[in-house]
Amino acid sequence: HAALGIVVVTSLPSSHKVNVADRPWFQALATGREMVVGPLIQSRYRKALVFTVGRRISGDDGSFAGVVSVGIDAEFFTDFHKSLVLGRHGYVAAIVDDMVMLRQPNPEAYVGASVRAGRGSRMAAVEPTGTLRSISPLDGVDRMVSYRTVAGFGVLVRAGMAMEDILAPWRQTALLVLSAVVVVTFSLIVLALMVFRGLAREEAFTAGLEAAVGDRTEEAERRAEEARQANESKTRFLAAASHDLRQPLQAAGMFTEVLATRVTEPAQVQVVERLRQSIEATNSLLTTLLDVSALEAGKVTPNIATFRLMPLLTGLVDQIEPEASARGLVIGVAPTSAVVSSDPVLLERLLRNLLVNAVRYTETGGVLVGCRYRGRDVAILVCDTGVGIPSDKVGEVFEDFIRLDGPSDQRGGRGLGLGLGVVRRMSVLLGHKLELRSVPGKGSCFGVVVRRG
Structure with missing residues (x-):
């Protein structure tokens, strides 16, 4: 029944069969797409907003046999946005196929909107990672935006801070411009971790589903190989992202030390000290992430x-x-x-x-x-x-x-x-x-x- 849209295995209890054949993501997978991310929908099990990551399952003859779908609660995204300090006009968003899949704040005004005409979409098509200044085609706000494309999933993650907030009267110094860069950079790291945790849950669910379907040894080996490659991709991505973020953090640390020698007012000294602590904590986190990724990738050889x-x-x-x-x-x-x-x-x-x-x-x-x-x-x-x-x-x-x-x-x-x-x-x-x-x-x-x- 999986090919007909009827749920046959689920991690949530249900007293009746649920049919998802009318879901756009199911129809896209049924017609040939290998993977679909999004859009934001209401879960039929918990009546809560979720976005999905779906993968097509094909039979031995290549025919459509069903899908594996993981629902990620939109509240995770909302709670994450609340923990950030991006200013009155700041935002974080996840974009799929030039359409806004998730956005905070005011998701009801932007989810489903097209950003194809924006400069950010054109830049992301050429360079998967970067930072630029652009005026949003959706609300007309001039922002500094950092973005990263999650390879293999087609998800573009953005975090933006309005230039109005960056250049506010009480933030007219280079210190607070650097603070904005650190916040946006840290946001991208946490967003990437959230995505990879979602991928880990998807892999675990896929493994359980394969065990329930049957003893097809050839298919099980193929799935295991896919999971291994996904884990290696995660490790390589984490190592590359951590190395790329080291350079701006080191520059931020040097600028902070220079600034510390030029401020004398107690309030300014306190802000500089908090910035220094934040940079040191972020650098320590990146060092730990690099250690984990290098050890998992088997790239460390002891010299006894x-x-x-x-x-x-x-x-x-x-x-x-x-x-x-x-x-x-x-x-x-x-x-x-x-x-x-x-x-x-x-x-x-x-x-x-x-x-x-x-x-x-x-x-x-x-x-x-x-x-x-x-x-x-x-x-x-x-x-x-x-x-x-x-x-x-x-x-x-x-x-x-x-x-x-x-x-x-x-x-x-x-x-x-x-x-x-x-x-x-x-x-x-x-x-x-x-x-x-x-x-x-x-x-x-x-x-x-x-x-x-």
Whole structure:
């Protein structure tokens, strides 16, 4: 019945069969298109606005056998827009085939409108990623717009900020122009992450559907190959996007330091400091994303060497000490004469993530780094007096996007939950065992077991 538009497998409960044969996206897939994104529709299951990502399923003879469709709640897009600071006339939008599929704010006035006549559409047809200044053909507002085309899906993601808001009287300095660029750049990163999370859900649903349909080995292998290629494309895209965004962030950091030497009023000094913190946080996030993408792509090769641990540990503690002192914490390293065999660069990055995590989740007390001999191995320990980890979460903290509540949540220091995921990947690459002991309310102790040199 799938070829007739009748839903045969769904992730949502339903007491009756639902027919989607009248949906435009179903008709487009039935007539030959391989993939359709959008438009914004009302879900028949939950009566909520969703936009769909649909893919055609063909039989062994090439005939139409049905579709796989994933509905993404429009509220995700709405909530994301509310979290941004794009000014009174700013917007974020997703465009398919030169038609507005999603837009915030005022979606009812723009969804379904054509932007074919706009300069942005012409630029995107030539260059899939860029930033330009243009006057919108829909509302006539002059904006600075950054855009990116999601390869393979035909979705053009835009984030715009009105020139009127950028050049407002109290934003007449180069500092706030750079702030606008940082906000728009960060918006594109988060939008890209949202798209890839949607793709991950689509792949999982497709795999489940294939298991329910039957034991067709040849088809299952073909689907697995498609999923592998999609994952590799995601990794390459994330690495390329992170590298491209590094250059403007570095320039923004240099301009901020120059500006900091020229402002004297307390209010201006506070704004400069907040901008510096935002740039540092964004740069840290990009570094983590680059680590994840490089490790997943298998592009990191360990260079094993024998070296003394003490200089490495002392250098790390010296780097983290200013942040720890600013939080009122004591950080130190216990002297050791241990010599180990590992990649010194990768081991340092692994331990830095553990130290940053320890400082982030410690409110009072301190962090201590030390070593213990265990036969032919050395256990490098990072111990803190922080909030600790509940016993039911100990097995999850090394997974991606797992975050626990801590003191940094109130200071705006909460990250994406990727730091310990990078630690796990690096430890597997180096062949080092990870250990974790924690008591809620008293602290945690992370260990990395390294072969002695």
